Amino acid sequence: MNILFTCGGTAGHINPAVALARMFGERNPGCKILFVGADGGMETRLVPKEGFALRTVTITNFRRSMTPAAIGHNVGTAVNLVRSAGQAKAILEEFKPDLVVGTGGYASYPVVKAAAKRGIPTAVHESNAIPGLTTKALSKVVDVVMVGFEESKSHYDHAKEVVLTGTPVREEFFRCTKAEARRELGMTDERPLMVSFFGSLGAELMNGYMTDFIVRESREGSPFRHIHGAGRDFAAMTRDLAAAGAAGEQAGGVEVREYIYDMPLVMAAADLVICRAGSSTLSELAAIAKPSILIPSPNVTADHQTKNARVFANAGGAVLLPEKECSGEKLYEAAAELLTHPERRSDMARALSRLAIPDANEKIYTTLQNLLR
Numbered sequence: 001m002n003i004l005f006t007c008g009g010t011a012g013h014i015n016p017a018v019a020l021a022r023m024f025g026e027r028n029p030g031c032k033i034l035f036v037g038a039d040g041g042m043e044t045r046l047v048p049k050e051g052f053a054l055r056t057v058t059i060t061n062f063r064r065s066m067t068p069a070a071i072g073h074n075v076g077t078a079v080n081l082v083r084s085a086g087q088a089k090a091i092l093e094e095f096k097p098d099l100v101v102g103t104g105g106y107a108s109y110p111v112v113k114a115a116a117k118r119g120i121p122t123a124v125h126e127s128n129a130i131p132g133l134t135t136k137a138l139s140k141v142v143d144v145v146m147v148g149f150e151e152s153k154s155h156y157d158h159a160k161e162v163v164l165t166g167t168p169v170r171e172e173f174f175r176c177t178k179a180e181a182r183r184e185l186g187m188t189d190e191r192p193l194m195v196s197f198f199g200s201l202g203a204e205l206m207n208g209y210m211t212d213f214i215v216r217e218s219r220e221g222s223p224f225r226h227i228h229g230a231g232r233d234f235a236a237m238t239r240d241l242a243a244a245g246a247a248g249e250q251a252g253g254v255e256v257r258e259y260i261y262d263m264p265l266v267m268a269a270a271d272l273v274i275c276r277a278g279s280s281t282l283s284e285l286a287a288i289a290k291p292s293i294l295i296p297s298p299n300v301t302a303d304h305q306t307k308n309a310r311v312f313a314n315a316g317g318a319v320l321l322p323e324k325e326c327s328g329e330k331l332y333e334a335a336a337e338l339l340t341h342p343e344r345r346s347d348m349a350r351a352l353s354r355l356a357i358p359d360a361n362e363k364i365y366t367t368l369q370n371l372l373r
Contacts, residue, residue: 036111038058084110099120099368103125144159195275196226209327277312294313
């Protein structure tokens, strides 16, 4: 059995594909798995680290602007569409997949389209509440569209079949209970734990707000434990905190890391999470029922993070705070309100449990196996 996964651009597209690839590999000894991504994309770093083979195609996005630079870029993208179609055809002829699965990103388009044209069973998974351009275009040619939100189903009028599956979550997120995770992290007191991060690279503006947040925490006597992932702003943030007297032992339970490498463990221990609203992160929050304050990135296509966050906020599982309304003080007040009211967090956790599809991995695996049959 040969399974081809195609994805890229963001971790929200890559992580679900990796989770599915692991499942196929574990349950089907001898199964060959190949990933296809875009030249230079995040997938070229993440996928090989997971132990999977990766090929790439030359594909870029279209810009929704009429500036000379955007027009020039879009001409290049049109040329790349033709080029990537030939590359996709060559990969399919060489690998001979029995199934092709796209989980988002521009690389999915030429590969899934070419596979569908050849009669190979095809599927796409959309983890965002509102479909991206790639998924929307491919929905007309694939055998099945799988979605992460009930609200998403109405956007696929021309699809052959749309199935609500949820979004895959790595098994590591279910390994520990909250108490076990706190013990592993060496937390011996009863202070609630807050976790904050804004993507693998961080976000300069939000890290500035979190610097102010941590300074306020220090002045208040560190009433909460706090782990923050600063990404590439780590050095600047630690320098600014030291200058404000809010670093080292004075931080009193506040830990600023460059990256949160043990994210499943840290999330399991958390009482509250402050983060962006990428689909992969939201699926993890729902799966383990963690209340959150969501600050959607304003720099994503079609503002899809705000639409994702609104689903959670409307259900009562999260607080939605637009970036333009943020400040360190506002974030601190919002977090303190939740962390000092456990009954509200309990209500939010129950709302998240109603949103979650805990067996998403199994639902997707079953859907794909039906295509193979």
